[in-house]
Amino acid sequence: MKKLGLLGLLGAVLLGCWEPGDAIRCFDKQYEHKGKCCNRCQPGEKLVSECSDTEYSDCTRCESGHYQQSWTKERHCTPHDICEDNAGLIVKTQGNATHNTVCQCQDGMHCSDTSCQTCVENQPCQRGFGFVAAKAVDRMSSPCEPCAEGTFSNVSSKTEPCYRWTSCEEKGLVVKVKGTDSSDVICESGKRSSLSVLIPITAVVITCLVGICIYFLVHTEEGGCSCLPLTPAPLQIEEGRGNPTENQQPMEDGEDMPHVQETLLKGQPVAQEDGKESRMSEQEKL
Ligand SMILES: *[C@@H]1O[C@H](CO)[C@@H](O)[C@H](O)[C@H]1NC(C)=O
Ligand SMILES: *[C@@H]1O[C@H](CO)[C@@H](O)[C@H](O)[C@H]1NC(C)=O
Numbered sequence: 107m108k109k110l111g112l113l114g115l116l117g118a119v120l121l122g123c124w125e126p127g128d129a130i131r132c133f134d135k136q137y138e139h140k141g142k143c144c145n146r147c148q149p150g151e152k153l154v155s156e157c158s159d160t161e162y163s164d165c166t167r168c169e170s171g172h173y174q175q176s177w178t179k180e181r182h183c184t185p186h187d188i189c190e191d192n193a194g195l196i197v198k199t200q201g202n203a204t205h206n207t208v209c210q211c212q213d214g215m216h217c218s219d220t221s222c223q224t225c226v227e228n229q230p231c232q233r234g235f236g237f238v239a240a241k242a243v244d245r246m247s248s249p250c251e252p253c254a255e256g257t258f259s260n261v262s263s264k265t266e267p268c269y270r271w272t273s274c275e276e277k278g279l280v281v282k283v284k285g286t287d288s289s290d291v292i293c294e295s296g297k298r299s300s301l302s303v304l305i306p307i308t309a310v311v312i313t314c315l316v317g318i319c320i321y322f323l324v325h326t327e328e329g330g331c332s333c334l335p336l337t338p339a340p341l342q343i344e345e346g347r348g349n350p351t352e353n354q355q356p357m358e359d360g361e362d363m364p365h366v367q368e369t370l371l372k373g374q375p376v377a378q379e380d381g382k383e384s385r386m387s388e389q390e391k392l
C-alpha cells in the first residue's frame with residue numbers, strides 16, 4: 107500500500123512539473139495542497155498533517171469507536187452509531203475502522219420509519235392479514251401482509267400466516283360458500299346438490315308425462331278408456347307427499363284432477379266434463 111502511494115506521488119509530482127502554475131491535476135487518491143498533490147488517507151485512517159516538499163501526508167488509524175469509509179483528507183473519523191436500547195435497537199453488525207455500526211430492531215419489533223431511529227412493537231396481524239416470517243426477520247416494517255387472493259386468515263395473531271383456501275375439488279366436493287381474505291371456502295357434497303337438482307327435474311318430467319297422457323285421453327276417446335286406470339297413480343307421485351293408500355285416492359282425485367285439467371286443457375270445458383264423468387265412473391268401480 108505504502109509503495110503504491112509512493113509511486114502515485116512520484117507520478118503526480120512529475121505531472122506537476124510538466125504543468126507548472128495553477129492547473130495541477132492530481133490522481134483520484136490525492137488532493138491538491140499548496141500547488142502540490144498530497145496523498146489522501148486510506149479508509150480506516152484520518153489525516154494528521156498535509157504533505158510538504160519533503161514529507162508525504164501523515165495518516166493515522168481511526169481511534170476506537172470511530173470509522174472512516176473512503177479515501178480522505180479529513181482530520182477526523184466519524185463515531186459509530188449507537189444502538190439505543192430504549193429505542194428498541196440492538197447491534198446487527200459491529201462497526202470497525204472502515205464501517206459504521208449497523209443497528210436493527212429487537213425481536214418482535216420493527217422500524218417506526220425508513221430512517222429506523224426507533225422501533226415499535228409488532229402488532230398482531232388482524233383477520234385478513236398474515237404473518238410473513240421473512241419480514242419479521244428483516245424487522246424493517248410490520249411483518250403483516252394482506253392475504254392474497256386464494257388465501258385467508260380468520261384469526262388475529264402474531265404468528266399465523268395466511269393459509270390457502272380449502273380445495274373442494276380435491277375432496278370431491280363442490281363450493282358452497284366462496285372464500286374471502288378472512289374466511290375459508292365452505293364445501294358441500296356434490297351428490298346432494300345433484301340430487302336437489304334431480305328431484306325437481308323428475309317432478310317436472312312426471313308432470314309433463316301425466317299432462318300428455320291426459321291430453322291423449324281426452325282427444326282419443328277410445329284410447330282414453332284403456333289408459334284411464336293409470337291416471338290417478340302418476341298424479342300422486344307428482345304431489346310428492348302422496349300416500350298411495352286406497353282411502354286417500356278419492357279425496358285427491360276430487361281436489362286435484364280438475365285443477366290440473368284446467369291448466370292443461372284451457373278452453374275445453376266439454377273435454378273436462380268428459381274426464382270428470384269417466385273418472386267418477388272409475389271411482390265407483392273401485
Ligand atoms: C469491517 O466491517 C465490514 C462490515 O461489517 C466488513 O466487511 C469488513 O471486513 C470489516 N473490516 C475489518 C478490517 O474487520
Ligand atoms: C378458522 O378457519 C379454520 C379452517 O376453516 C377453522 O377450523 C377455525 O375454526 C376458524 N377459526 C375461527 C376463529 O373462525
